[in-house]
Amino acid sequence: SALSFFICIVCLIKVVFLECYYYIKLQKLKTWLVSLGFGRRIGSLIHEVKVAHFHYKVATFIYLFTVATSSSCSLRSILFSSSTSLLRSNYSLPKNHLTCSPPPSSTASRFESFSVSSIGTGSTSRRLSHTRRKVLEVRSMATTAEEKKKRVEIYDLEENLAVDLAKFTADLSDKFCKERGAFTVVVSGGSLIKSLRKLVESPYADSIDWARWHFFWVDERVVPKDHDDSNYKLAYDGFLSKVPIPAGNVYAINESLSAEAAADDYETCLKHLVKTNILGVSETTGFPKFDLMLLGMGPDGHVASLFPGHGLCNENKKWVVSITDSPKPPSERITFTFPVINSSAHVALVVCGSGKAEAVQAALKKTGTVPPAGSVSAEEELVWFLDKPASSKL
């Protein structure tokens, strides 16, 4: 836009100057021809040429003026839209931003949903110097793009959350199975598996194309598969044993290896699946792009096995890494890194209980020290599924 605006202005100036130049030239030519005795005929011919030339130039002028005006409009919107969003982020959540579905009963709403883009952080940006504000404006533009992909759903009851989570997952399964003939799903451990219970019931148990599912873990503890700490066991008992996902489409870690070797082995497995087109790749980041990542969050705001203050949160090259000093036992684990998590098409963060309210607040409102959950994003959509207690500090 800036370039076309600049070119149009130059062209406009050129048209004006050339017009004056030709006018003077033609005037001189006419006088000269008349003085040579060509008389009135040549005079009127030159007059016609001048009129035609004038019409042509007027048309060019109007065209260039229109292009220049529209370029300047889009240029202005690019230059100033960021500061508008900065201002916009400084208000508290207005009522009309609620997009609640109607409550099923007159007493309690089943769930509320609202756009997190309206959760702002005070007025500090207004006090910043010009240079600093510019930097923040650019960031604000990026953040706004992320915020637009973010949705927060709040449920009175965990039961209703589970119903909607099942529908959300089933809808995506339909979409991806139709579009790409496969659906790559990643789960965490913890209470998430219990929240997926509705998916293995009617109507989804029969309607989902389970044969096209490919099932992964965002993190796993390096323990035998029948160990109580195993995320594989948790998912198997609560989910996998109840649906006909082909065994070959369930990608568990090789727990007989060391944590480091198991992480490398899992990464190699993912790379193979990328080569065979089962797993997509993000065009933006080059990291694998899972269709859906279903994550839980710990009370400290950790996701996967990415814990607050741990160096692994900053890993930006590897797809899968090992951790041997996990603050949450067991200490030896493997985990996907943030670039992989955030390259997913869709991410659902499922968080329940008042014990997580502070971490939810810090992650969503970006208050205090933002926990790892605050760094989660998605390429297409990030949905926070919260129950009322978990959302109590928002």
Ligand SMILES: O=C(O)[C@H](O)[C@@H](O)[C@H](O)[C@H](O)COP(=O)(O)O
């Ligand atoms: O293996 C793990 O430790 C989990 O993957 C972990 O990331 C889990 O998702 C959160 O700790 C939330 O667990 P809860 O929902 O049980 O609190």
